[in-house]
Amino acid sequence: MDTLTHALSGALLGRLIARPPDPARPAPKPWQMVVAGAAAATFPDLDFVLGYVSELTYLRGHRGVTHSVLLLPLWGLLIAWLLARVPKMRAPGIDWPAFYVVVCAGIGIHILGDLITQFGTMILAPFSDRRFGWGTTFIIDLPLTGLLVAGLVASALWRRSRAPAAFGLMAVCAWVGVGAVGKSEAIDAARRHAMEQGITAVALDAIPRPASPFNWTAVIDDGERFHTAHINTRRSEVMEAGPDDNLIRRLSSHYRPVTMAHWQVRERFGNGGYGEVREQVRAVWSAPDFAFFRWFAMFPVLDSVGGAAGGACVSFRDLRFETPGRDSLPFRYGLCESSAGWALVERTMAGWRKLSGR
Template identity: 40%
Template sequence: MDNLTHTLSGLIAARLYPAQKLSMKTRYIAGALAANAPDLDILLAPISSQLYIMHHRGETHSLLMLPLWALLLSWVFSRVFKGSNGWKDFYGLATVALMVHIIGDWITGYGTQLFAPFTNQTYSLGTTFIIDPVLTLILLGGFAAGLFMKNSMNPARVATLGVAIWIGTQFYWKQEAIKAGHAYAESQDWKTFTVSAEPRPLAPFNWTVLIQEGDRYHYAHLKLNIHTQQTAAPDTNWLSQALASFQPAEMADWKTLTKFGNGLDNTLARDIWARPEFEFFRWFASAPALYRIDHHPNGPCVWFQDLRFVAPGRDGPFRFGLCGPEWKAYRLDRSGTPRLFD
């Protein structure tokens, strides 16, 4: 979830939390700061990009570590804000604000290590795109109304209920997307397959459905509330073009990719995939597929992508590979330029 939404969720939590010993201003500031604190894992990025990607949404987002982080934040707040009676005045608020951050990340499709450091298994409800304007506006409305209705918690309560209803709506449509995937797989007479659905922006009806069938992936971008084909004129803007790529399930444009490619590419891709230098991506990717192989005089670059993040109008943000002859890890940036990823 983006940090504006995290901030607003912390402000709503501060408004609802009954910490009478603290002024409302202090509660707002402490709640907003605590609701963003887990993303301090960004400090790992300058040390090592691989370390960051493997620990992002890790220990700082862990339910098991939450009591300790709340204690640390409470102690810091008790030193920063005057007039409190010590860390105990902040502990409950810090706990709630950290929890809403974790929940806000858990509902997205990226994955959160809820039980780090004892396991790096990631968990995801996968209902909500990482930037959700509707959810953000619900929280913003609740906070803004609360500034005018200073003696009432009702705006914050209504916002909380609105967020719950919105996520529930998204969850319903996710189940519909999964049903559409099952229907397509069964129409192809595939016997063994798994179906997942990734949220896409701006509407709860937009989903990318992924079907894994052995080493093959089939995916399509669906708009579940329509039954007519989506079109966009060639001269329309980028957003209209992207949204027109989402089609009703019965008119979906299903694409197929293999995990390791075909022919000679398959052998090389399998070799690169198994190398220890690529351990971070084997852990990270839920739907890995060969993106391309670039051949250079000094050796090839073998690129993989995570199909969870393939979306219309958006260059894949998670494309990684190894480049010979030393087989170092690289990442393709949005312009397609390889960047060392160490």
Template identity: 40%
Template sequence: MDPITHALSGALLARAAAAPPSSQRHPEQTDLPLRLQVTAGFIAAAFPDVDLVLRLIDTLTYLNWHQGPTHSLILLPLWAWLLAWLFSGFSRGRYAWKLFYRSACLGLAIHIAGDLITSYGLMLFAPFSIERFSLPLAFVIDPWFSLIIIAGLVVSWRYPQRRIPSIAALAGLCGYGIFLWTLHQQAVKIAIRHANAYAMPHAQINVLPQPLSPFHWKIIIRHDENYQLALVNLGQTTNQQQDPTALLLSRVAAAYRPVAENDWQIHPQFGDDPTTMALVREAWLHPVLEPFRAFAAFPVLERIEISEQGLCVWFYDLRFKFPELPPSFRYGVCRQDSYSDWEIFRQRGLFYID
């Protein structure tokens, strides 16, 4: 999820879990005020993305460790204690760290849950394991998800004595998650039917949520060294004419087609030219590209080119290729001639994170 939605979700959960504020609070009471509980949840839910500082090292370090230890269930109690201690310090010792601990735990937990339903993958058991886990149901920016949270917070602010609005909003998020799960299962069934129809019994099937609509899904079927990919719109049953003069977002949305169109594309991992496959494979397996290999879930050749660096072989990850836009996180290796060694390079994209 995006950082703002994460932070707001922490505030919402902290509000739902907080006891109703007392109207007869005495100065000597040490209960944590509601506004501080909500603030602690808000900040704690934003905290795991502090791993953005890894960009100061380099982009591949960030990509390989983003949603890593700061998103770990094992380390959650430690991060919660650290945040609670900092919150207590900022209150100049007026409130003990234990009073902030629950809100910090809730903020961290809902951040982890929010990222778990995206396609990037979390190191839930770091530092004991760097294996990533994901249940890809929602795109990283989901307006409906954000609107449910905002609505719950607005109504909670309007009625500060009641927890019902925040609890109802959390229930709405759960209901929306179930709806996304049903769409995910529809996309999986489409992939299974296609794999069976083309005799790919051991194919690897992945379905990924896409931007602009919860009905937009990317289906990736890997068989041997080839990917078969389809962009489907589960909410559309009739064909709509694509307009090349439409605005960018309209063209992006139009690329997701009804299931009946069965518009499958084939992406060979090492290209479709037999004369260059050995070169591409050599470039891909070179040790200098190992950090990108560790990151890429669905790597594919983008192009081979002659540039000022010499001969270059460029790759990208199918997860980060969207219609009408160049791929994000493109990496390649270049060499001056067949006697020189490969060097890694990054191709910048449209977005800052690229």
């Protein structure tokens, strides 16, 4: 989820947690709790600094220790202590314990906000690098962000009540639930297609897509290849869109009704013409230097077999990030042959680029 939406969710949660004024029990003011919640919910994304070390360090560490539920109490202690040192957050009788609960809640809602996406969050770091994700929601969801904004605006209008914050957060939960229903429907569509076509499915999944909670890429994994279709589980007719239509319609038009779905087959190690280099492709996939991508990718397929100065290059992509209507594809990595052996590279629009931080 984007950092702005994280901050908004923490702010709304802070308003919900804020206590009414009580002279007998000094407590932070509601606006201070909103600030504390927003700051705490932004904190985990400070791992962007790993990008200054190297791209691979960022990919390996993003959504890692700062997103860990095991370390959350310690992060909460640190941030609460820092907030209590900020002059405008100070007040007589108020120190870091007054902010601890809201800070921990802010970090927690950030972790939940990332778990509903499919990128993967290492909630057990540093003891495990396993990535978790429910995959109910696209990483940028404008209606979800809008519900948070509405909750904050309503809270500003009805300052004495915590009800707007509660209703706003409940509405967000309901919206995520709608996405969960859409995912279940997409997986059911994949299951029916596998049964009808006699495909032995090792796994079934669905990738959330933008513009609607019912836009999905249904995925059937048969162990060697992926069968995929871009579908809208509630649509009965094909949506047409032209260059003059709005962005939402253009994005959504790629997703067809389930009964009219176009299923494609994508082999892990290449379709058709790549047969003659299949062993080389498998060798790159299994190479020790490519371990990070095997760990990172959920639906890996061959991206390209080509050449660069010095020798052959093989790259892979992850179907999670192959969004219809998107001009560029991120996270395309591979190995290129060189005089010193195989080098880790990223395939960009401009060509092959050697990576540092191996």
